[in-house]
Amino acid sequence: VILSVVRRSHSHPTAEEVYSEAKAVLPSLSLGTVYRNLRLLAGDGQIREVLLGGSSARFDGTIEDHEHFICTNCSKITDIEPTISTPKSESLERQIPDSVVSTYKLTYFGLCPDCSKLRK
Numbered sequence: 134v135i136l137s138v139v140r141r142s143h144s145h146p147t148a149e150e151v152y153s154e155a156k157a158v159l160p161s162l163s164l165g166t167v168y169r170n171l172r173l174l175a176g177d178g179q180i181r182e183v184l185l186g187g188s189s190a191r192f193d194g195t196i197e198d199h200e201h202f203i204c205t206n207c208s209k210i211t212d213i214e215p216t217i218s219t220p221k222s223e224s225l226e227r228q229i230p231d232s233v234v235s236t237y238k239l240t241y242f243g244l245c246p247d248c249s250k251l252r253k
C-alpha cells in the first residue's frame with residue numbers, strides 16, 4: 134500500500150502525506166510503520182528519498198534520473214528531465230581531492246507556471 138501511494142503520487146509526498154493516504158486503506162497503520170517502510174523501500178531502490186531543502190524528507194516514486202524544479206512561491210515540486218549531461222565522477226573527484234563521488238543533485242528554484250502568471 135505504501136509503495137503504491139508513493140508511485141501513484143507525483144507530488145513527492147512527505148512521510149506524513151503518505152501516512153494519511155495509506156491510512157484510508159489501512160486504518161490500523163501507524164506513522165512509525167510508514168517511516169520504516171519508506172526507508173526500506175528507499176534502501177531497496179524501489180523509491181527515492183529526496184532532500185529538497187524543506188524540513189522533512191520527501192519520497193519520489195520516479196526512480197529514473199531526473200532533476201527537480203521547486204516553486205519558491207507555492208513549494209510545488211516538478212520533475213524535469215536531466216538538462217545537463219552528468220559530470221563524470223572522475224572530473225568531480227579531481228575538484229574534491231581524495232574523495233569518491235557517488236552521486237550529485239541538481240535542483241532548480243523559481244516560479245511555477247501558475248505563480249509566474251500571478252506575478253504578471
Ligand SMILES: [Zn+2]
Pocket residue numbers: 204205206207208209244245246247248249
Ligand atoms: Zn508556484
Ligand SMILES: [Zn+2]
Pocket residue numbers: 145193195199200201211212
Ligand atoms: Zn522527482
